[in-house]
Amino acid sequence: MKFVDLAEVAVIGGQGGDGMVSFRREKYVPAGGPSGGNGGNGGSVYLIAEPNLQTLLDFKYAHQFKAKPGERGGPSNRTGARGEDRYIEVPCGTAVYDADTDELLGDLITPKQTLCVAAGGKGGLGNRHFLSNRNRAPEHALPGLPGEERTIRLELKLLAEVGIIGLPNAGKSTLIAALSAARPKIADYPFTTLVPNLGVVRKPTGDGTVFADIPGLIEGAHDGLGLGHEFLRHIERTRLLLHLVDATAPDPLGDYHTIQQELEAYGQGLSDRPQFLALNKIDAMSSEDAEVLVEMMEEATQRHVFSISAVTRQHFDGLLQAIWDTLDQLEPAEAIAIQNYPANLVSDPAELRSL
Known part of the structure; x- marks a missing residue:
């Protein structure tokens, strides 16, 4: 479809x-x-x-x-x-x-x-x-x-609990495929994903949580560059963001700041949304190099940094548990999306005759 x-x-x-x-x-x-x-x-x-x-x-x-x-x-x-x-x-x-x-x-x-x-x-x-x-x-x-x-x-605008964001080829599609039954297109070149993908990730309690894989953003996305506004609006309704950074990229910290600047420039409260930072593809580097990179990113961003591998499914448990704990403390996704409705918006069609 x-x-x-x-x-x-x-x-x-x-x-x-x-x-x-x-x-x-x-x-x-x-x-x-x-x-x-x-x-x-x-x-x-x-x-x-x-x-x-x-x-x-x-x-x-x-x-x-x-x-x-x-x-x-x-x-x-x-x-x-x-x-x-x-x-x-x-x-x-x-x-x-x-x-x-x-x-x-x-x-x-x-x-x-x-x-x-x-x-x-x-x-x-x-x-x-x-x-x-x-x-x-x-x-x-x-x-x-x-x-x-x-x-x-x-x-x-997609209704999802968690929005997965990051530069093209950061591994977002691989991650949502590893976490859920979603089967997005995956390849080793940028902009493989051209449409958002939704996947349901099961909590330990059995409840489902909807994750959205948002197509890769680039510098200038808030002005419409790349996929720009086409998909930035899809993360407006998410309760929290999972920022995925490619640990093997030439400048992971620069990639992180690029996305943060786009969120702030776009507005809609995205830069203030609860956010988790995860370094992906640590399976492609030594454990010593991964530790050094995590420490450097934590010091520069003042955030806790998770190190994962979407391919080998390393260290998923800690990241997911942190997400579940945070979601339990946040407003439902519908509450984030609800605005000041006009008088002609009703929740029950039976009310229509009274309009």
Whole structure:
């Protein structure tokens, strides 16, 4: 399945039904008066978070979604039927923006959470509403109003507990393949991973924790260089970061600072996120050289440095235990992602009629 995490679509609420001009024509009712009913409201377009979806691929082929219009009002004060709403399924973790104003409309985090993105038009009033002492037989009604129309931008931001970051070829894909059942593409050249990979890592208690292998970042990623913004946003929702540094690189400390500078420049609180630092590929060097490098990195970064080998699975236990202990003290991933939701974002579709 192709991974797509950006899409723009047009959404159009249904047209409201027209009001009706009608008069009662009943036997024994000599002054029946106006009885034209109101038009029905147009249907609205809603996005609904679906946990079984992982990509926005469907929106590459469907670019417009429209709700049904409301029906015209009827005689005998009958209100026209309301237009049918349109529901569009999106993956959990989808942020919704107005494409023209860049305004955040809502953030769909939890399963079945629902967001109205285009309200239906209001139905027009029938002629019974215009009855007055001066006009006992009104012969006009109001047309239905058009539905809301806008272009929205969908941005999928993965919901993961732990984001694995580092320069290209640091061994991130090898690590997530060793920790979980994920099978990303692995090769000995940079930018092997072009899309994020998710893997579930089991805790000793049996609970699963989602790790995300974020494609390699380079200097200038916050300005869009390399894969840049395409994947930096995927670590916005992670509870903590695992920074992987290639111990065999010419300048491991310089590689560490490159990624830290990109996190700080990108913003969104990434530089303040709890972070673990791990030197990978220690199987390719002597134990003495590895110890010297760890001491040097700890002194320069003022962080505890884990030394691991994703290939031979060395020293995984200590790193994972530290991650489990930290996760137990942090807010859930959804709490990090939740923002100030607008009034039209609800968690239960049953609440929609009260909007």
